[in-house]
Amino acid sequence: MSLFVGLMSGTSLDGIDAALVEIDDESDQRPRLIDALCLPLAAELRTALLELTQASQVSFAALGAAESAFCDHQAEAVRQLLQRHGLTPDAITAIGSHGQTIEHAPYADAPFTYQLDNPSRLAELTGCRVVADFRRRDMAAGGQAAPLAPIFHQALFTDTVRTRLILNLGGIANLTRLGPSGASLPVIGFDTGPANLLIDAWHARHRGGPIDEDGNWAASGNVDRHLLERLLDEPYFTATPPKSTGRELFHLGWVETRLSGHEAAADVQATLAELTAVSVAQAAHPFIEPDRTDLIVCGGGARNRHLMQRLAIHLPDVSIGQCDAFGWSADWLEAGAFAWLAWRRIQRLPGNLPEVTGASGPRVLGGIYAP
Secondary structure, eight states, X not given: OEEEEEEXXXXXXXXXXXXXXXXXXXXXXXXXXXXXXXXXXXXXXXXXXXXXXXXSSOOHHHHHHHHXXXXXXXXXXXXXXXXXXXXXXXXXXXXXXXXXXXXXXXXXSSOEEEEEOOHHHHHHHHOSOEEEOOHHHHHHTTOOOOOOTHHHHXXXXXXXXXXXXXXXXXXXXXXXXXXXXXSOOOOEEEEEEESHHHHHHHHHHHHOSSSOGGGHHHHHSOOOHHHHHHHHTOGGGGOOSSOOOOTTTSSHHHHHTTOOSOOOHHHHHHHHHHHHHHHHHHHHGGGOOTXXXXXXXXXXXXXXXXXXXXXXXXXXXXEEEEGGGGTSOTTSHHHHHHHHHHHHHHTTOOOOOHHHHOOSSOOOOOEEEOO
């Protein structure tokens, strides 16, 4: 058995998720989540990262300062997780570090994806081997470098008889279709559009808090059907996979260009939640076999009661449940994925699914940084 730590900071920019994962090197046994924690980002660091994701131009000094502060935060998350279990750095085979996505541009003339990270500094600070820079190898092979989690979903959740749809509701929503084992169906995975990103941003602007707890504010408003139509008119929603997206497209500026100016703030919140539910449902419908399909939900949105209710209304033929019921906490699936991808790198096994990302073939992902 080997121990790995996965580090993830997603589009929501709420904190560093750190997951301690046990993996059997000699068998196909599913990885086991031992423990996890989230170390919230300091307000100053979150603001700096958010500004970087929204800036048209940035300075090297701003990038360097944010990267160092972010790396220090990662190292502290690792320290706290290991201390909780009385583990020393040499007990960890490797840390899998995703970094913080600053810009993801798979459709550019010269495609690129940039994750703010400093694995050399992280190895120095933690005393652990680090695997990082997972995405660019897939992009070098012609892929979109996202989403990468579907291969982990395949390892955890494939069933013998039922189709399973894995829905991650982070800042962005992504969907994975897993056919029954033995059915010879390819894994399908793609970003469906915004999940919590717009909901959180609108709430922060008008209510001051980082999240709409349980979706209570959204539930207090009324869905503006005309606004919803304008939002759903975005071409991304009907584009065919492979496809991936982020803050580059979906941000409050994108919402504002579609407002008439007469909407009540609570009604906009209700409509943004409905946008997430409807866009996910539209993406999921082609893969649903009535009464034979499970929708397994993970990410922060799985804890949003209103959003889960709206999903159930739009997907009546699907059994919907949080991935906690399937053996893995909904809060830590993404961090666990990068622990497992680090294990794949150490084992020199491919970490991508070409049918998901569009890469020209399987590739071993990530670089290794010694402590």
